[in-house]
Amino acid sequence: MSAASPLPRSPVPPPLRLVGDAPPTPGTESVAPGTPPGVLRSLRSDRLSTFRTEHEVPHYGEFETPEQFLELRRQAEAKGLPTYILGNGSNTLFLRRTVRSAVLRNRLRQELRDLGDGRVEVSSSVPIMRVLRHCEQRSLTSFYFLASVPATIGGAIAMNAGLGSGPTILDFVESVTSIEDGREVVRHQHEIERRHRWTIFTGVHDRLITKVVFRFEPTSFEESPIRERIDWARDHQDLAVPNCGSVFRESWGPILRRARALPPWGLRWPGFRAQYSRKVNNWISCRSRSSLPVVILIRAVQLAHLLVGRRARTEIIQVR
Ligand SMILES: Cc1cc2nc3c(=O)[nH]c(=O)nc-3n(C[C@H](O)[C@H](O)[C@H](O)COP(=O)(O)OP(=O)(O)OC[C@H]3O[C@@H](n4cnc5c(N)ncnc54)[C@H](O)[C@@H]3O)c2cc1C
Numbered sequence: 001m002s003a004a005s006p007l008p009r010s011p012v013p014p015p016l017r018l019v020g021d022a023p024p025t026p027g028t029e030s031v032a033p034g035t036p037p038g039v040l041r042s043l044r045s046d047r048l049s050t051f052r053t054e055h056e057v058p059h060y061g062e063f064e065t066p067e068q069f070l071e072l073r074r075q076a077e078a079k080g081l082p083t084y085i086l087g088n089g090s091n092t093l094f095l096r097r098t099v100r101s102a103v104l105r106n107r108l109r110q111e112l113r114d115l116g117d118g119r120v121e122v123s124s125s126v127p128i129m130r131v132l133r134h135c136e137q138r139s140l141t142s143f144y145f146l147a148s149v150p151a152t153i154g155g156a157i158a159m160n161a162g163l164g165s166g167p168t169i170l171d172f173v174e175s176v177t178s179i180e181d182g183r184e185v186v187r188h189q190h191e192i193e194r195r196h197r198w199t200i201f202t203g204v205h206d207r208l209i210t211k212v213v214f215r216f217e218p219t220s221f222e223e224s225p226i227r228e229r230i231d232w233a234r235d236h237q238d239l240a241v242p243n244c245g246s247v248f249r250e251s252w253g254p255i256l257r258r259a260r261a262l263p264p265w266g267l268r269w270p271g272f273r274a275q276y277s278r279k280v281n282n283w284i285s286c287r288s289r290s291s292l293p294v295v296i297l298i299r300a301v302q303l304a305h306l307l308v309g310r311r312a313r314t315e316i317i318q319v320r
Contacts, residue, residue, distance in 0.1 A: 037061070038068030040075045040102060046289065048103065049089040050150060052242040053291040059102040066179045069104060069208050076102035083205040084319050087155030088127070091244055093298075093316045094291055100320050106154055108210060118216040119174065124154030124209045131214070132226050140216035143169045144225035148233030149245070154209040158201040159315075160194045170194055174213040180206065197249040197315045238277040241267065241285035247298060248282055249315035255304045256282050262300065276301075 043060035046052050059081055061072040076083045084101040086092065108125040115121055118140055122131055128143075128151050135142035145163045146156060155161075157176060162168025173189045178201070193200045201207050233239065248256070259276045266275030267287050274293035277283035286294050298314060305312040 037064045037107060038071050040072060040079075043103075047089075048086060048105075049092045049094055049291075050242060050244050051093060051284075051286045051291060051294060053094065053286065053294070054097070054289045055094045055291075056098045057103050058098065060105070061102065062105045062107045064107050064109065066108075066184075066208065066210055069179065070182055072102065072104050073206070076104075082320070085154075085158075085205050085208060087124075087152035087158075088150055090150045091155065091159055091315065091317055092319060093244065093294060094319050095295055096320065097290065103319070104205075106152060106208075111211075115213070118218065119213060120216070121211055121213050122153050123211050124152060124157070126153050127151070128153065128156055129226075135216050136221070136224060136226055139218060139220055141172075141219045142216055142225075143167070143172055144229050147226045147229035148237065148239075153212055157209055157212055158199060159197055160199045160202075161197070165196075168194075170199070172214045172216060174215045176209055176213075177211045179208045179210055184210075203317055236280070238279045238283055238285055241287055243277070243283060243285050244316050246282045246315050247284055248301070248312050250311055250313040251282065251301070252305060252308070252310040252312070253281075255301060255308070255310070255312075259297070259301050259304075262297065 038061065040059045040061045043057045044054070045057065046054040048055060048057070059076060059079065061075070063069040063072055073083055079102070081100065081102045084103050086103050086105045106125045108123050110126045111123045112126055112130060112134060113121040120131065120134060128146050128149055131153065132142055132144055132147055143162070145167065146161055146169060149156065149161060151161060156169045157173070160168045160170055170189065170192065173192070175186050175188050176192060177184060177186050201209055260278055260281065262276055263269055263272060266278070267273050267285060272293045273288040274284060274286040274297060276297060277285050284294055284297055288294070302312045
């Protein structure tokens with residue numbers, strides 16, 4: 001760890017500002033009107049996960065400053081609740097209709113600061129696409145392979161998001177700043193332990209990534225790398241129905257390939273309306289309002305692995 005300093009205090013919470021390229025997410029949400037950030041309240045929503053399943057969250061809070069995050073954690077701890085840091089929910093599966101965890105949504109002010117020489121400082125709430133547009137306009141290298149991923153920078157760093165078995169977003173990182181035990185900690189790239197779709201931040205909800213410094217190199221393009229990746233995703237991924245991308249980070253191919261026939265009537269099966277994608281391996285499409293069908297599909301594949309002595313580990317983060 002390179003630095004640990006007391007958390008700087010910001011006297012006035014900045015106003016919520018939604019900028020960037022992420023389109024507004026469609027769906028329904030009901031919450032007590034006028035509840036300020038930094039306060040736990042109850043929420044019913046189908047916008048917390050890109051599976052678009054609907055959940056009651058009796059303990060939901062949004063934070064615009066690190067201080068508000070710490071206050072929300074304190075409130076959750078006082079109630080004896082586990083916490084869950086939510087980015088854009090594109091890798092998040094809520095297991096039950098009523099969520100037990102306190103769900104803390106990252107609404108830190110979205111900032112992107114050009115530091116010169118290809119270095120950029122970005123807050124963790126910024127959508128991936130905003131960074132990619134910045135790089136493309138300046139002819140810089142970047143993680144264009146994530147142009148099809150509807151993630152926040154914080155979620156992508158926490159998950160070490162990347163190509164199947166190639167480069168990841170962490171390859172472009174100079175340093176990551178996080179809040180841990182009420183203190184600000186700065187780690188340089190080589191100090192961040194990581195594996196396939198895992199880092200020291202994955203599923204650890206007392207470490208909030210607040211900002212990241214990236215370093216990009218000058219390059220040139222014949223075509224827009226963002227456009228190229230989006231076109232590739234349209235042709236090769238299954239984007240028509242709500243999903244969370246790849247389901248497993250470790251699995252056995254023959255089982256996953258057979259799972260693509262499950263269940264036989266797939267999305268059309270009344271009362272189920274979820275299936276392993278017929279188009280893409282390791283992908284679940286979901287039209288159900290309930291997350292139970294997704295949970296059943298995941299457990300079925302895990303059971304099949306168990307029966308043949310193989311291991312299936314989910315990439316999707318499961319929240320109780
Ligand atoms: C259509 C589609 C395509 C996808 N393609 C890819 C792909 O090509 N490659 C790939 O790797 N993934 C892919 N994914 C999966 C997903 O987008 C990534 O895992 C992404 O990094 C999750 O970001 P998020 O902001 O949505 O995180 P969330 O789902 O909200 O959270 C994921 C994890 O990150 C943690 N987290 C989020 N923000 C923070 C923070 N600020 N501080 C600490 N922890 C935090 C959460 O607690 C959780 O553990 C895809 C998903 C979809 C829907």
